[in-house]
Amino acid sequence: MTVTAPAADPQTNERSRRGSRHKAGRQRIGALFIAPYVIFLVAIFAYPVGLAVYMSFHDYFFAAPGAIVERPFIGIDNYIRAFESPAVRQSFGNVAIFLVLNVPLTVVLSLVLATALNAAIPFRTFFRVSYYVPYITASVAVVGVWLFLFSGGGLVNNLLGPLAPQPSWFVNSTLAMPLIAIYVTWKQLGFFVLLYLAALQNVPKELYEAASMDGAGRLRTFMSVTVPGVRSATFLVTLLATITGANLFTEPYLLTGGGGPNGASASPVLVMYQEGIQQGNAGYAAAIGILLIVAVLMLAGIQRLVLGRK
Amino acid sequence: MKRKALTTLAIISLGASLSGCGGDSGPSAEEAATANGPIDIWYSNNAEEVAWGEAMVDAWNAEHPDEQVTGQEIPAGTSSEEVITAAITAGNAPCLIYNTAPAAVPLFNKQGGLVSLSEFDDGASYIETRTGDRSAQYLSTDGEYYQMPWKTNPSMIFYNKDIFSAAGLDAENPPLSTYDEFLATSQTLVDSGEVQAAIWPAASSEFFQSWFDFYPLFIAGSGGQQLVENGTSQFNNPAGIDAAMFWAQMYERGLTPKENYTGDSFADGVAAMSIVGPWAIAVYDDAVNWGVVPVPTPDGVSPDEVSSFSDEKSIGMFSACDNRGTAWEFLKFTTSEDADGQLLELTGQMPMRTELPTTYPDYFAANPDYEVFADQASRTVEVPIVPNSIDIWQTFRDAYSEAVIFGEGDLQATFDEAAQRINDLAGEE
Numbered sequence: 001m002t003v004t005a006p007a008a009d010p011q012t013n014e015r016s017r018r019g020s021r022h023k024a025g026r027q028r029i030g031a032l033f034i035a036p037y038v039i040f041l042v043a044i045f046a047y048p049v050g051l052a053v054y055m056s057f058h059d060y061f062f063a064a065p066g067a068i069v070e071r072p073f074i075g076i077d078n079y080i081r082a083f084e085s086p087a088v089r090q091s092f093g094n095v096a097i098f099l100v101l102n103v104p105l106t107v108v109l110s111l112v113l114a115t116a117l118n119a120a121i122p123f124r125t126f127f128r129v130s131y132y133v134p135y136i137t138a139s140v141a142v143v144g145v146w147l148f149l150f151s152g153g154g155l156v157n158n159l160l161g162p163l164a165p166q167p168s169w170f171v172n173s174t175l176a177m178p179l180i181a182i183y184v185t186w187k188q189l190g191f192f193v194l195l196y197l198a199a200l201q202n203v204p205k206e207l208y209e210a211a212s213m214d215g216a217g218r219l220r221t222f223m224s225v226t227v228p229g230v231r232s233a234t235f236l237v238t239l240l241a242t243i244t245g246a247n248l249f250t251e252p253y254l255l256t257g258g259g260g261p262n263g264a265s266a267s268p269v270l271v272m273y274q275e276g277i278q279q280g281n282a283g284y285a286a287a288i289g290i291l292l293i294v295a296v297l298m299l300a301g302i303q304r305l306v307l308g309r310k
Numbered sequence: 311m312k313r314k315a316l317t318t319l320a321i322i323s324l325g326a327s328l329s330g331c332g333g334d335s336g337p338s339a340e341e342a343a344t345a346n347g348p349i350d351i352w353y354s355n356n357a358e359e360v361a362w363g364e365a366m367v368d369a370w371n372a373e374h375p376d377e378q379v380t381g382q383e384i385p386a387g388t389s390s391e392e393v394i395t396a397a398i399t400a401g402n403a404p405c406l407i408y409n410t411a412p413a414a415v416p417l418f419n420k421q422g423g424l425v426s427l428s429e430f431d432d433g434a435s436y437i438e439t440r441t442g443d444r445s446a447q448y449l450s451t452d453g454e455y456y457q458m459p460w461k462t463n464p465s466m467i468f469y470n471k472d473i474f475s476a477a478g479l480d481a482e483n484p485p486l487s488t489y490d491e492f493l494a495t496s497q498t499l500v501d502s503g504e505v506q507a508a509i510w511p512a513a514s515s516e517f518f519q520s521w522f523d524f525y526p527l528f529i530a531g532s533g534g535q536q537l538v539e540n541g542t543s544q545f546n547n548p549a550g551i552d553a554a555m556f557w558a559q560m561y562e563r564g565l566t567p568k569e570n571y572t573g574d575s576f577a578d579g580v581a582a583m584s585i586v587g588p589w590a591i592a593v594y595d596d597a598v599n600w601g602v603v604p605v606p607t608p609d610g611v612s613p614d615e616v617s618s619f620s621d622e623k624s625i626g627m628f629s630a631c632d633n634r635g636t637a638w639e640f641l642k643f644t645t646s647e648d649a650d651g652q653l654l655e656l657t658g659q660m661p662m663r664t665e666l667p668t669t670y671p672d673y674f675a676a677n678p679d680y681e682v683f684a685d686q687a688s689r690t691v692e693v694p695i696v697p698n699s700i701d702i703w704q705t706f707r708d709a710y711s712e713a714v715i716f717g718e719g720d721l722q723a724t725f726d727e728a729a730q731r732i733n734d735l736a737g738e739e
Contacts, residue, residue: 061421069422144572167568171716260514277395280421280700280701
C-alpha cells in the first residue's frame with residue numbers, strides 16, 4: 001500500500017503566504033508606530049544613562065566644544081569617593097527617611113481618599129479638584145505658602161505657642177526631612193488619588209454586594225474587597241512614589257535653603273546638582289547618579305517581589 | 311540576555327564616542343584673536359545695568375557699522391554661573407559677559423571657555439593701569455588675566471536709623487565698630503522689640519552665602535587676607551576664628567535667625583541692619599532712613615583702614631567668540647573713563663578704577679551718599695582665584711553652617727578640618 005501525501009491545497013498556501021505578508025506588513029507598521037517612542041527613549045533615557053556611566057568612570061567635566069581638555073579614565077575612583085563622602089552617605093540616609101515616611105503615607109492616604117471620593121458624598125467634584133490642585137500648582141508658589149506656615153514666626157508656630165519646636169521646623173535637623181516628606185505627600189496626593197480612582201472603577205460591584213450580603217462592615221469591605229481589588233494600582237503607586245521620592249530636589253532646595261540644616265535635608269540629587277552643575281565635578285555627580293539608579297532599581301525589585309506577584 | 315548586554319554596551323559606547331565629539335566650526339584661536347566683525351554680548355538683568363548696556367551698544371554701533379554689537383540680558387537661570395556653564399558647554403556663549411563672577415572664572419577656564427586677555431598686546435597693561443594694585447587679585451594661577459575687573463559693590467553695614475533711635479541708640483554714631491559693640495547693639499535692638507533680628511544674612515548653604523556674612527568680617531579683621539593665600543587656607547587663623555565666633559554668638563543669642571527670610575528683611579523692617587553694597591542706596595532710599603558704617607573688626611580700627619569684600623563682577627571674553635579683535639576693542643570702549651562714569655551715574659556701582667573720587671568729583675559732589683562706598687572701594691579684597699574655587703567655597707560653607715550657624719562640634723577643629731580639605735582642593739590643577 002502506498003500512502004501518498006495529500007497535495008498541498010493551493011488556496012491554503014496562498015492564505016498562508018498572505019498571512020505571512022500581512023503579519024510582516026503589520027509588524028512594519030507597528031515598528032513605524034513605535035519608532036518615535038523608541039527614538040525618544042534612546043535619546044532621552046538610554047543615551048544619557050550610557051553617557052552617565054561613561055562619565056562616572058572618568059575625571060569628567062563639561063567643556064567647550066573643541067577645547068583640548070584632559071578627562072582621564074579613573075576607574076571606580078568616583079564611586080569610592082562617593083562611598084567615602086559623609087555628605088553623600090548622609091544624603092542617601094536622608095532620602096531613606098523621606099521614602100520610609102512618604103511612600104506609606106502616599107499609599108494609605110491616596111487609597112483612603114480615593115475610596116471616599118468614589119463614594120456618593122456631597123461636593124464630590126469639589127473635593128476631587130481640591131486634592132488635585134496642589135499637584136498642578138508650581139512648586140515655587142506652594143513652597144512660599146509652606147514657608148509662611150512653618151517658619152519660625154509662622155502661623156503654625158504662633159498657633160502652637162510654647163509647644164512650637166525649637167529650633168523651628170525647617171532648621172530643626174530632626175524635623176526638616178519628615179516635614180518635607182509630609183509636604184511632598186500632600187502635594188503629590190492628587191495624582192495618586194486619581195490613579196486609585198481609576199483602579200476603583202475596575203473592582204467588580206458584585207464583590208461589594210457579596211460582602212454586604214455576608215454582613216461585612218465598611219472596614220472589612222475596604223480591607224477584603226477594595227485593598228485586594230486595587231493591588232496592581234498599589235504596586236504602581238508605590239513604584240512611582242519611590243522613583244519620584246528618590247529624585248527629590250526642589251523641596252530641599254527651596255524649603256530648607258539647599259539641604260539644611262547642616263545637610264539634614266540634602267538629597268542625593270541635590271548633592272549631584274552641587275557637585276555636577278555648581279562645582280563642575282560632573283564625573284563624580286554621575287557616579288552618585290548611577291548609585292541612585294541602582295538603589296532605586298533594587299527598591300523597585302523588592303516592591304515587585306512583594307506587591308507585583310499575581 | 312546576551313542581546314541585552316550587547317545593546318547596553320552599544321549604548322554606552324555610543325555615549326562614550328559622542329561625548330568626545332567637538333563641533334567647533336569657527337576660526338582658529340589665532341585667527342579669532344584679531345578678527346573683527348559683529349559680536350554678541352550679555353549683561354545683567356537689573357534695570358540700571360540694562361540701561362547702561364543699551365547705551366553702550368548704541369554708542370558703539372553708531373560709530374562701527376561693520377562691527378555691530380548685539381546686546382541682551384543674560385538668560386534666566388538659577389544663577390548666572392550655571393547659565394554661563396551651559397552656554398560654554400553648548401558652544402553658544404557670547405563674546406563678552408558683563409556679569410562674570412570671579413569665583414567662577416577658574417571653572418570657566420578649566421572648561422576651555424575663556425580667552426586670556428593677557429594675550430592681547432595691551433591686555434595686561436590696560437587692566438593694570440585702570441585697576442591699579444588690586445588687579446593682582448584677578449590673576450589666575452598661571453599668571454594670566456582671564457577676566458577684566460569691572461565693577462565692585464564693597465560690602466558695608468547699612469542700618470535703619472529710625473529703628474536705632476526707637477531702640478534708644480545713637481543713630482548718627484551707632485556703636486558698631488568692634489565685635490563687642492556690635493553684639494551689644496544687636497542685643498539692645500532685639501530686646502527693644504523693634505525688630506525680630508538685628509541683622510539677617512541668609513542662613514542657607516549655597517556656596518556664595520559666606521561672601522555676605524563671614525567673609526567681609528574676616529577680611530576686615532585680618533587686615534585684608536583672602537580665604538586662601540598661596541594655596542593655604544587662612545580662615546582658620548585667629549582672625550577667622552574671631553569672626554566665626556562673632557557670628558556664632560549672633561546665632562546663639564537669637565540676634566540673627568538660623569532660617570532664611572523669604573523677603574527683604576531690611577526693607578520690611580524685620581531686621582535693623584544688612585550687609586550691602588552701594589546698589590542698596592537706590593533700592594532703600596525711599597523705603598528706609600538709612601545710615602552706613604564699615605563692617606566691624608575685633609577691636610575696632612579707623613574706618614579708613616577697614617578692608618572689605620569687593621562683591622565684584624568682571625567681564626569675561628569667551629572662547630566661542632569669532633571676532634575677538636572687535637570684542638577687545640568693545641571691552642575697552644565700555645571700560646573707558648567716560649563709560650565708567652556712565653556706569654556710576656546710572657547704577658551707583660563702583661567701577662574697578664583707581665582714584666574714583668578724584669576721577670568723578672562732580673558725581674560725588676552731587677551724590678555724597680556714595681562717597682563712603684567709593685572710599686571703601688579702594689580697600690576691597692576678592693575671592694581667591696584658584697582651582698576648584700566653588701568647591702572650596704562650598705566646603706567652607708558646609709563647615710561654617712555646622713560650626714557657626716548650628717553651633718555643632720568644636721569650631722576650631724571643624725575649621726581646621728575644612729582648611730585641610732581646602733588646601734588639597736587649591737593644590738589640584
